[in-house]
Amino acid sequence: MEALPDGKQPYAIARQDGTPVSFAGIWEAWRAPDGEVLRTFAILTTTANGTMAQLHDRMPVILEPDQWSMWLCEAEGDAMGLMQPAADDILRLWSVSRAVNSVRNNGADLLDRIYAWLWANFIKVCRARTPRNGSNGLRWDEIAQIMEMDGVVGSRGDPPNANSVRRVWDRVWRDKEREAETEEPAE
Secondary structure, eight states, rough: OOOOOSOOEEEEEEEEOOOOOOOOOEEEEEEESSSSSEEEEEEEEEEETTTGGGGEEEEEEEEEEGHHHHTSSOOOOGGGGOOOOOOOSEEEEOOGGGGGGTEEEGGGGGOOOOHHHHHHHHHTEEEEETSSSOSSSSOHHHHHHHHHHHHOOOOTTTOOOOOHHHHHHHHHHHHHHHHHHHHHOOO
């Protein structure tokens, strides 16, 4: 997960092909005078590729499976040559709920796509909307048309419709409730 510099919108990051991401790392085991072993590790970073530059100026060094043996010194080659950004088409990113910011929340639904447009503009579209019961005269299908004109598409590339707008609104509202439940009470 990563958040934009303003810290307001978190994003999930994964490989385009859905396979696990492998990072270059280093580790060491240090033995204290009393004999206790402390094992440490670090993930190595490099400059961001085009995809990640939208979020941050650095990114982990990503290793492809055919590079693993070289990185682990099991094969000949220049391991330092691997210290470069991944190709721009390797990763994908999508906006997710801010509920990921609390350790109290857990579940696969935290990785569900949230329409960034909806977070930024839903209030403008439905200013007078009250929780869960009606809007300021705009119907769900009219909101879907506005979203489609703004270029919003669903997670499968489909245009928004009344049902998808309603589902997203319900998720936004559920996330707001979840955030309210997990906020620390003011002293």
